[in-house]
Amino acid sequence: MNHGVIAADHLITDAGGLLSPGWMEVRDGLISRVQQGLPPDDAPLLAEAGGVVLPAFVNAHTHLALGFCPGIGDDLSFMDWLHHAMLPAIARAEEDRQLYANGAAESLAELIAGGVATVADSFLDATSVPMLAECGIRGFFGAEVFGLRNPDEEAQLAQVADLELPLARSGLIATGWAPHTLFTCPPRILQAVVQRARREGRRLTMHVDESPEEHEFFVEGRGPIVEIAERFGASARFRHGATPVRQLLDLGVLGPDLLAVHAVQITAEDIATLAATRTPVVTCPRSNMMLATGIAPVAELIAAGVTVALGTDSLASTPDLDMFAEMRALLLSQRGRTRSTRGLAAVDAFHIATLGGARAMGLETVTGRLAPGLSADCVRLDMSATGRGRRDVLARVVWEGSRELVSHTFVAGRDLLGECSL
Numbered sequence: 032m033n034h035g036v037i038a039a040d041h042l043i044t045d046a047g048g049l050l051s052p053g054w055m056e057v058r059d060g061l062i063s064r065v066q067q068g069l070p071p072d073d074a075p076l077l078a079e080a081g082g083v084v085l086p087a088f089v090n091a092h093t094h095l096a097l098g099f100c101p102g103i104g105d106d107l108s109f110m111d112w113l114h115h116a117m118l119p120a121i122a123r124a125e126e127d128r129q130l131y132a133n134g135a136a137e138s139l140a141e142l143i144a145g146g147v148a149t150v151a152d153s154f155l156d157a158t159s160v161p162m163l164a165e166c167g168i169r170g171f172f173g174a175e176v177f178g179l180r181n182p183d184e185e186a187q188l189a190q191v192a193d194l195e196l197p198l199a200r201s202g203l204i205a206t207g208w209a210p211h212t213l214f215t216c217p218p219r220i221l222q223a224v225v226q227r228a229r230r231e232g233r234r235l236t237m238h239v240d241e242s243p244e245e246h247e248f249f250v251e252g253r254g255p256i257v258e259i260a261e262r263f264g265a266s267a268r269f270r271h272g273a274t275p276v277r278q279l280l281d282l283g284v285l286g287p288d289l290l291a292v293h294a295v296q297i298t299a300e301d302i303a304t305l306a307a308t309r310t311p312v313v314t315c316p317r318s319n320m321m322l323a324t325g326i327a328p329v330a331e332l333i334a335a336g337v338t339v340a341l342g343t344d345s346l347a348s349t350p351d352l353d354m355f356a357e358m359r360a361l362l363l364s365q366r367g368r369t370r371s372t373r374g375l376a377a378v379d380a381f382h383i384a385t386l387g388g389a390r391a392m393g394l395e396t397v398t399g400r401l402a403p404g405l406s407a408d409c410v411r412l413d414m415s416a417t418g419r420g421r422r423d424v425l426a427r428v429v430w431e432g433s434r435e436l437v438s439h440t441f442v443a444g445r446d447l448l449g450e451c452s453l
């Protein structure tokens with residue numbers, strides 16, 4: 032049933048709007064009315080009245096299938112994780128694809144239990160796509176693109192022409208491409224993928240300037256990435272001395288349709304470039320800290336006017352897919368890095384985790400806040416269990432929220448937490 036009313040003690044409509052009490056009416060999966068006060072007595076309720084209702088989260092970067100190897104990043108640095116954990120794990124799963132399906136099921140169940148209604152997934156295997164459609168979540172899947180081991184440029188370009196996208200079996204799912212990184216996807220193949228995506232009106236996502244080693248490779252032309260780049264036909268094909276963001280600018284890749292993920296090592300000039308090209312950035316603070324790659328300059332990105340979204344990354348590099356924990360990690364890491372509370376408040380973390388993510392994915396007219404005409408994508412929290420005394424409701428959600436408090440996750444008016452059978 033996706034007609035009815037959702038009534039809450041506190042209805043958070045967006046980072047700046049609170050109705051206490053408040054309610055909203057849902058018709059055909061869309062929000063038809065948002066109002067302060069109590070609903071009419073005879074209104075059919077979609078969830079028990081009370082609690083806190085807020086816009087559902089947008090997890091703008093993960094790899095669902097990697098749910099098959101949780102904890103594989105424990106105590107490893109980025110390069111060791113890549114070489115000694117990730118690559119062997121993927122080699123194992125390529126022999127037994129069921130692992131990908133199990134991993135995606137695990138990840139999806141965790142997202143829905145944690146109040147996520149929209150997800151940006153990317154991977155080299157498309158097992159997750161029918162599963163996304165089946166469980167009713169909203170999302171984007173980017174098929175990962177790598178260079179060829181043997182850097183024959185004509186073969187590379189032919190490969191792009193042949194790239195197929197998995198069929199999105201739901202109107203809620205869009206598919207596009209995910210050039211893996213600059214050092215695993217050579218310039219000509221990258222440009223061809225981007226041009227094709229733009230011709231077909233598809234979106235893109237890409238890991239950008241994640242590790243110090245990546246930055247070193249592009250700026251100084253040396254370090255451990257040299258060998259990896261060679262393996263994917265991407266070495267010596269870039270202009271060294273330019274940061275990854277600068278390379279992407281020169282290659283014509285940046286733009287509002289590209290989710291630039293991580294951006295941990297970016298410079299002040301890169302921030303200005305991302306702002307000028309209106310390229311959204313997805314930050315994954317816990318994954319970056321877990322793999323010890325650093326802390327992205329999120330406060331500076333926001334100050335420069337860049338759209339910032341929040342992602343957990345996959346279970347292979349973060350302890351769980353909990354967006355509440357990710358919001359807190361974002362706040363704490365930025366405050367620790369900048370030694371200031373001024374750049375980022377709880378309200379900013381909330382915005383980034385909801386409407387910021389929707390904007391970054393081009394979905395701001397669909398989801399990310401609770402307003403008439405938008406999809407009824409919302410989360411109900413039973414906050415009565417927390418009693419730490421914070422009076423500001425939004426601050427309570429950010430500092431005290433957890434997926435254990437989520438009672439309902441609605442996508443287009445459907446409660447996936449009750450329905451999803453993954």
Ligand SMILES: [Zn+2]
Pocket residue numbers: 092093094238292344345
């Ligand atoms: Zn990733």
